[in-house]
Amino acid sequence: MTMDSGRRAFLRWATAIGGFLSLLFAGVPAARAFLSPAFRRTREEKWIRLGEVDQFDPEVPTKVDFVDTVKDAWVETRRLRSVWIYTEDGETFRVYNGRCTHLGCNYFLDEDKGVFQCPCHTGFFDLKTGAVLGGPPPRPLDTLDVKIEDGILYARYQDFHLGVSDKAAV
Ligand code: FES
Structure with missing residues (x-):
């Protein structure tokens, strides 16, 4: 393995991990905001x-x-x-x-x-x-x-x- 290909592999991994973490941090709150009404059961007085x-x-x-x-x-x-x-x-x-x-x-x-x-x-x-x-x-x-x-x-x-x-x- 050359120095260049090693660096490229590292960059690929770093990009993939960065992308995954971004998705996790942005996606979880968004998913929770989207899904929470489905789990919210309110019994309002009528x-x-x-x-x-x-x-x-x-x-x-x-x-x-x-x-x-x-x-x-x-x-x-x-x-x-x-x-x-x-x-x-x-x-x-x-x-x-x-x-x-x-x-x-x-x-x-x-x-x-x-x-x-x-x-x-x-x-x-x-x-x-x-x-x-x-x-x-x-x-x-x-x-x-x-x-x-x-x-x-x-x-x-x-x-x-x-x-x-x-x-x-x-
Ligand atoms: S619905 Fe069956 S008796 Fe009223």
Whole structure:
């Protein structure tokens, strides 16, 4: 090996190592910045304005639909959600997530029978308590946290795992 070819080999190695280190130092923070939203899971509070408390008649369930915006990493999705509001006295309120606890279908008010009915697999729920009266749902309707501010009723919207007996937030 001549002195020249030895120097050239050394320079080639030095360049390769330098390039690798540059890539490492510049690439790792860039990759982390790019990927971190994918690993970031935030559960933000969503208080939904449902309306003035005196608009809800006692013992008459009221449905409120709204658009829920969900951010998953870089993807923002909008989905139609609903809640059912029930009050016996116009002062205290139960607000149910509008998804059936079996597989998530939207249930409806069956006025003739005085129950909530899920059309997908014929599940029935009690209006006052959300208890399962019949069919496959494994747990009562999911109640949401509520608050009243300046005469306005709000519910903290959350989805819960479906098809299981425990109520666990998604
Ligand atoms: S989804 Fe409601 S009973 Fe199956």
